Amino acid sequence: MKKLFVPLLIVVAAMFAFAPIVIANARYESTMGLIQKIFYFHVPSWLAMYSAIGVCGLASLIYLFQGSRTADCYAVAGAELAILFGLMGLVTGPLWARKAWGVWWQWDARLTSALLMWLIFVAYMLVRKYGGPGSEKLAAATAIFGTATGPFVYKSVDIWRTVHPTTNVVPTLPRDMALALLYCMIAFFLLFLVLLTVRVGLAQRQMALDDLYLAGED
């Protein structure tokens, strides 16, 4: 991963630089107009958030059952990225909603559950920051419960009648729109990988520094 980092960074930067052109060239959706273009950043940011949640939940499980401290570094990186990409989704969503539905926010099942899932990971960071020693396990449990809500958030639009579009929209897109979306999804996923690498590296250095500090005290 570390060897790939610089090429990956260049690829991500190039993809994001080129993204506006790809999005502009995709079909103009006539009912919603220009605001529909936000879709190409809104959906990929949630994809990146689900990826971050997956990493955080899985790493927390490994940390909890095997005590691997590297896994804990992945968990904290995943949680921070989940907050970051979730925030992107929570900002782009209302911007779109204001135009499409006329309100910034609707208390429907998808919006409410997505906000809750995001809050669980904010709570995760609060526990890590203010819980003091011994809070890592507590945080890991929080992450596992947070990850368990993920599938509910994803399926919520199919279970309840919501104003938010269902999961059917993406597989039935016209070809040019689907390709643009795929492009943005790859860009966001690669960005997620780059940030994850940086953050895990930082967490590992913090861990090494803590160990050195403790060893120096003894």
Next chain:
Amino acid sequence: MIFWRTAWLVLRKDFAIEVKSREIVYTTVFFAVASVLIFSFAFVKEGVAPEGAAAGILWVAIAFAGTLALGRTFERERYNDTLRALLLAPAPRAALYVGKLLGMIALLAVTEALLLPLLAFLFAAPLFARPGLLAALLAGGTVGFSAVGTLFAAMLLRVRSRDVLLPILLYPITVPVIIAGVRGTAALIGPQPDEPTATMWIGILTAFDIIFLTLSVWTFEPLMTD
């Protein structure tokens, strides 16, 4: 066999302590009633409560009182450092969790038994029109809330600022359960009781209960091991 016996012994121990002092049950019930009064000040306009307010008030009062009780139950274990003794006992750790969980459910059941008539009386809500469905909703909600709450309250014992962190962790995770409870109850006490909707929410509650219980029982052992 030893699993259920351990759980039963933990439950009986907590029950014996509680019968002597009655501290948690009195404070919890009083707090639940006090929060109902605060909500009535917030919602009642010109002497009339908005329709369906009783459902929301019932569940928020349960959640608030439950948080208070969770903190107190485990504070007692921490104060005398008896949780360490419990964890040292040669018994399955998950059984300790189940014992504590049963105690919590029993306590909340007592609180609910007092809240229901109070709300029916104060808000003229037909809470007892469909007793079976309401009981199923309350049972599902209580089990889900207590399952997560007991796990996190037990873990918070070894962490700083635990009083603040318990609600911070508990509410985002258990809100799906509270939502299901409120919506299901609101469907029952509306002008036309909507039984299919209530049954749907009971199903969702059951799904959450199964997930929360499985995760809690599964992770309790590694979480409580140093």
